Amino acid sequence: MPRATTKLTAVILLSAAACEKSKPAKNSADVIVPEGVAALDLAGKPQILFQIFGDRESPLMMPIAAIVKGAIKPIGLTLSGWKQLDAQYMAAGTKYPFHVEGGDPGELTVTHDTAYSLPGCSAVKPIAVVQLAFKTPHADPTVEFLASSGAAVPPRPESGKLMTSADIEKLARRIGHAAGMRANLSPAELDSLDFHARMIATGASRAPTMLISFIDPNSGSARGGGWTGHVFVLADSGANGYEATYIHAVKGDARTVEFQRLVNHVDFNEDGTDEIIVEAWKYGSGSDLVVLSFKAGRWQEVLRVRQEWCLDSPKDKK
Numbered sequence: 083m084p085r086a087t088t089k090l091t092a093v094i095l096l097s098a099a100a101c102e103k104s105k106p107a108k109n110s111a112d113v114i115v116p117e118g119v120a121a122l123d124l125a126g127k128p129q130i131l132f133q134i135f136g137d138r139e140s141p142l143m144m145p146i147a148a149i150v151k152g153a154i155k156p157i158g159l160t161l162s163g164w165k166q167l168d169a170q171y172m173a174a175g176t177k178y179p180f181h182v183e184g185g186d187p188g189e190l191t192v193t194h195d196t197a198y199s200l201p202g203c204s205a206v207k208p209i210a211v212v213q214l215a216f217k218t219p220h221a222d223p224t225v226e227f228l229a230s231s232g233a234a235v236p237p238r239p240e241s242g243k244l245m246t247s248a249d250i251e252k253l254a255r256r257i258g259h260a261a262g263m264r265a266n267l268s269p270a271e272l273d274s275l276d277f278h279a280r281m282i283a284t285g286a287s288r289a290p291t292m293l294i295s296f297i298d299p300n301s302g303s304a305r306g307g308g309w310t311g312h313v314f315v316l317a318d319s320g321a322n323g324y325e326a327t328y329i330h331a332v333k334g335d336a337r338t339v340e341f342q343r344l345v346n347h348v349d350f351n352e353d354g355t356d357e358i359i360v361e362a363w364k365y366g367s368g369s370d371l372v373v374l375s376f377k378a379g380r381w382q383e384v385l386r387v388r389q390e391w392c393l394d395s396p397k398d399k400k
Contacts, residue, residue, distance in 0.1 A: 112160055115205045116388075117395035119158030122148050130157075130171050131350060133371065133389075134180055134190065134212065134227040141225050143172070143192065143210045146371055146387050149232070152351045154373050154385050161205055164393070168195065168208035171231055179234035180227045183346045184282070186217040187234040188227075203392035228346045228359060235348050238283040238356065240290060245281070254279030254294040257317050257326055262296065265331040267311045272296045275311065284347055285355040286327070286376045289319035293344060301341045301365075309334060314342040316358070316374075316381050328374060328381035337365050345371065362386070 114121050122128065129149040136142045145167060148155050159167060174194050179187040190212045200206055214225065245253075255277070259269045276299050281290035294315040301312070316328035332339045340362055347356040355376045363369035373385040 111162060114158045114160060115393040116158060119156045122157050122159055124163065124166055124170060129230060129232040132229040134225055134229050138223050138225050140211055141214060143212045143229065144207055147385060149351050152353060156385060156387055164208060172208055172210045178229045178231055180229035181346055181348045182227060184237060186237060188214055188216045190214050190229055200392050203394055205393040206391050207393060228348060230350060238285060240283050250279055253324055254292060258294045258296055258313050258315055261315045261326055261329045261331050262313045265333040267333050271311055272313060282347055286318045292317040292324055297341060308336045310336040310339050312339055312341050340364055
């Protein structure tokens with residue numbers, strides 16, 4: 083799937099460039115931020131998931147979620163709680179495994195915190211600069227990985243009968259075309275978009291999960307007017323062969339359609355099946371990280387985290 087400098091990385095780095103050393107207004111000390119998120123108990127030492135992004139030589143690390151009793155949860159803390167998380171999990175010298183999609187985990191070392199503020203923002207997420215040690219060479223000048231305060235999770239070995247590239251494409255187009263009908267997308271409209279299909283080992287069944295995407299090649303930048311369509315499908319092997327187990331199919335005004343793409347898949351909660359992490363975004367706007375878990379035979383959204391440095395609610399931002 084198209085990658086380059088990802089939408090997620092670009093949005094976060096643009097926010098960083100706008101940071102100034104202005105003194106933010108203060109929120110009440112007992113207010114949980116972000117608004118509407120339940121408080122996380124740091125005393126229980128939950129496993130924290132981090133997003134690693136930016137330049138390969140000096141990437142940044144930001145907390146995005148926590149694992150509590152096997153469930154992936156958003157992080158909600160008071161201002162002092164966020165400072166405690168920073169001190170407890172992001173101190174200089176701390177080492178964590180980071181996960182390269184489809185590859186062996188590497189190891190990161192926290193080098194130092196970043197001291198910054200955002201104009202008109204009273205609460206910002208802790209960010210640290212890290213150093214990455216790869217198990218295999220990584221030539222891309224930018225990085226986008228997931229890290230965890232838990233143990234390293236080795237890549238899942240391929241399983242099931244391998245399909246040829248031609249067979250994968252033929253089956254993926256058939257499943258993708260059927261999914262597109264949900265959004266009134268004709269096969270001709272879908273085939274005018276960029277098509278990608280591949281297998282990923284997730285543990286959802288003995289066979290790998292099929293990832294299917296029909297996406298507008300201009301999905302990474304803002305533009306005005308016109309229609310666009312997008313299909314993002316996961317399919318798994320069952321009694322009747324491969325069938326769709328997750329469908330995101332949309333058609334409409336180019337400014338309102340949500341696009342999705344795979345970021346990574348790792349069994350963070352150690353239940354035997356990977357969590358699939360997806361980036362979701364719209365033209366000219368910020369992005370979300372979406373976590374999918376396999377439950378009752380389907381991939382289901384269990385968490386959506388807005389990728390912003392400022393923790394204030396929208397009405398509080400100035």
